[in-house]
Amino acid sequence: MGNHMQVQNFIRDNMPYQDAIPKWHPRYLYFTVFASGMTTLAIELSASRLLGNIYGTSNLVWANIIGLMLVYLTVGYFLGGRWADRSPKYSTFYRIIIWGAFLSGIVPLVARPVLRGAAEAVNDLNAGVAIGSFIGVLVLFSIPVTLLGCVSPFAIRLAIKEAHEAGKTSGTLYAISTLGSILGTFAPVLLLIPNLGTAKTFLTISVVLLAIGFLGLFLTEGKKVLRLLWMPPGLILLAVLVLSGPTRPAPDGMKLLYERDSAYNLIQIVEDSNGTRYLLLNEGQGYHSQWNPNGQFYRRTWDYFLAAPYFNNVPFTTADVHNICIIGLAGGTIAHQYTDAYGPIPIDGIEIDPAIIEASRQYLDLTMSNLHVIIGDGRYELNRLDKKYTVIGIDAYRVPYVPWHLTTQEFFEEIRDHLTENGVVVINVGRTDTDRRLVEAMTQTMLQVFPTAHTMDVPDSFNTILVATRQ
Structure with a gap:
């Protein structure tokens, strides 16, 4: 009984300004966790297409994607719990959301030079696909996925009000996050990538989570959110500059006639000086x-x-x-x-x-x-x-x-x-x-x-x- 009272008193004394937080705030916290779970799985599914444009979609590529995503999420869970104990504030939570969303949107914008560089660096190695995709995922996804991994333990810390409700609260949050992950699994494959392409899919899910994070921070801190409002226009400007050209240039001596990112392939049609046209898919190795x-x-x-x-x-x-x-x-x-x-x-x-x-x-x-x-x-x-x-x-x-x-x-x-x-x-x-x-x-x-x-x-x-x- 004494230990229970000590835990309950500790939670009450360290609550993130519960008396000052409106009653709707916990509900918005749950909604944010749902959106974060959706974004995390959407990034993982979209990553396969992003890497597939250069390395194809072999089991080696998938193993690297899944394995490294799990590593980053593990680090995020570990850091998120400790971060929440040191700064159990809604404002900190929403800043994590904002930065995770922003960096997720940056991924496809830096993907082209990073992945091409990785492909060239390992081009002469037998394990080129594995090493190249490993380097690409390591560079591109480590920080945003780690930040998104911080969300669930941080949200649990904010949501728990009574010690005897800790299990119920944790289970509810994980269930809501998993529901978001289900949506994040199907939405990119069935809807976003076929209609928008890989890069714009990343940008779309990033902007959605970014908007949720900004609204939460505004309702928590008011005008202080203006300090981060450079992110959306910065993301848009960078997207305009980077995405204006083709995903992969045509081979030497050929011109690009068509490019589209479908649900299955990066499709390109090129033409040589003799008027012969070729179908290229994904990494562009060989004519299909x-x-x-x-x-x-x-x-x-x-x-x-x-x-x-x-x-x-x-x-x-x-x-x-x-x-x-x-x-x-x-x-x-x-x-x-x-x-x-x-x-x-x-x-x-x-x-x-x-x-x-x-x-x-x-x-x-x-x-x-x-x-x-x-x-x-x-x-x-x-x-x-x-x-x-x-x-x-x-x-x-x-x-x-x-x-x-x-x-x-x-x-x-x-x-x-x-x-x-x-x-x-x-x-x-x-x-x-x-x-x-x-x-x-x-x-x-x-x-x-x-x-x-x-x-x-x-x-x-x-x-x-x-x-x-x-x-």
Whole structure:
């Protein structure tokens, strides 16, 4: 009983001006905690897209994002509790919110030079993706996420009025923060990034939390908040200066025609001096599609897809190719080539990113009447199709981010069930000069389902074409 009274007296004696704080203030505190939880998860989800623009979205990148965010939050929890004990004031709390929000908005504005510099610094290392993304996250997110981590323990210190309510108050605050995190998980992916892009998503969630922090500080300290009013115009001015150019410049000798940050990719379309256009995604390593109005054959990886049907037993002619399904349609290079080589045969093209299709229709002439575009995941959409194909082409594998559900024996059994008796599956697999493990693993998996599998290394590239037949 004596210890309980001592704790209660300590809490009462150290309350942050409870008698002077209006009754609505604790409610606004809870609302602020909700907004802080939303911002924290929104930053983490948006960080994957920000880093994906340079390093892609491999498991290595995700591991660095999640791991380092947890480190920063851990530091924030530790410091926030001690900070609250030393300065248990609402004004201190709202200043933490304001600075955390402001620095979160700064992240995308400094991301371009920092991430490009990190990418260049580790370009010659085998672990370049891991080291580069590690450095990028370390520099960009450490301070704002740590400050946001201070919010929950600080809010608990402010909210507790009676010792016997400490558990209830703490649980309520953590529940409210988690509810905000749920909103912060879905809002960037489903709404903000597809419509605003990554940089403006960061700025939007930053401005929202900044406004909440300013209002709380104004209601607590009045005109003293004017000392920090330089932040919003400063953020806007910096955004205008930094975001006026492209996220990544076009390769040497090319001009940028189109750029958009979709829910899945940073999409760029560039054009060289010969009028040939290329689709670049994310970090821009390699061409995902190519198009020239004067011809559709480029002596690149896609040309090898045309040879796939001829791995059947002879005799086999062009007239035996009746249709094709393409998983990983992208800008439609394979669809263009099959149309030119085999005539206007029916083509079903599956692509998960609708923004790629939109850009390709505008810039890569993806307008063939024989092409039926299907938006969605390749495996799911294939299984919804009640058709059999002469050719199923898959162009969705690239190290280090390979969709694992498109590599299993069960997937290839589903492919086999969608092939005609003389049908073939042809796959583009990425590799390096010294590492062929993915090619070998894919070949062995395909041989569990198909009687024959063949490999063709594409000259002067890091690609191998695999062809499996039902015969």
